[in-house]
Amino acid sequence: MRRRFIFVFLPLLGLAALALRGPIEALTDRVVGRLAARKVLASWGLTPSPDNVDLYLSVDRSPEDGRPPGADFGGPPPPFAAIPNDRRFSDHWNYGQLIEQGQITIGIYNADPMVRARLDRMIRDCSLQSSNRISARWLRSREELIHSFAHDTIVLYFGHANVGKGIVFDETNGEPPLRMGRETLVVPRRTLAEGDVVLEDLGDGFVQIQGGSQGLQDLVVSCKVFGYLGCRTDSYFREIWNARFPTVDFIATTYACTTVAMAPEILRTLVRGLQEGRTLGEIVHAMNQGQASTILFGRVKEAAQYRNPNDHAEVLFTY
Secondary structure (H helix, E strand, C coil): CHHHHHHHHHHHHHHHHHHHHHHHHHHHHHHHHHHHHHHHHHHCCCCCCHHHHHHHHHHHHCCCCCCCCCCCCCCCCCCHHHCCCCCECCCCCEHHHHCCCCCEEEEEEECCHHHHHHHHHHHHHHHHHCCCCEEEEECCCHHHHHHHHHHCCEEEEECCCHHHCEECCCHHHCCCCEECCCCEEEEEHHHCCCCCCEEEEEECCEEEEECCCHHHCCCCCCCCEEEEECCCHHHHHHHHHHHHCCCCEEEEECCCCCHHHHHHHHHHHHHHHHHCCCCHHHHHHHHCCCCHHHHHHHHHHHHHHCCCCCCCCCCCEEC
């Protein structure tokens, strides 16, 4: 009887071991992978928190990370012509208000001429594909940008945050910046520019300088949405912008990133969302898809360059 039990039990034990081999190996790989991720993150100067480890591993497992945003809004789109006027776009606006002038107009300023070739065709195609309900145009100067704030539905600026000082233009044309920052700014010493007034040396490569939002004082803003798509514009400008123009929806970024290079896909996502009658929340959510690598390396810069080791946003784009 005992011998029979051994003959029956041992094969079953072997089968159980084989059945458990896969899960055990997977668990081992997971533990080893997380330990390796923690070492890499620590070597980058980033806290190896569970969130950062998960982010690192998601980038490592996702060769398609960085794909064009807006691949899936979720659910079937409504026909553009059938979008009712009372459909909500945001907490401040509905679609009827967006097209109160007969169409949605988008003014676009891009600080990098190299990207304009990629955007030119998109801007031309935009009106053709939207039954003239959406149109986009280039803003090529400071004057045109200021005019766009007063007359267009949506204004997009792709360029520099100027370490919290505001929008900068082509210096060769002698166009002054559009200041919209806090009264005082903490910036890396290496970013000091001619004319910056240093108030205090904070040590460790940082200084406090005089800021200011005088560029907003005489700015006439009638647009419904402003996208300031540079580096870290959420922390630099949201508070100031919302205080001055509380009903204008403000799209911003949480990390240092190359929004100039992202401009074509951001514009495509925005236009598609408008054509489908999506909310601003849905549009920004779509913009945030596939941004894990940008967020991860943005966090590395937060820790290394901006004295911010732990207070990290979950998404790249905010509204």
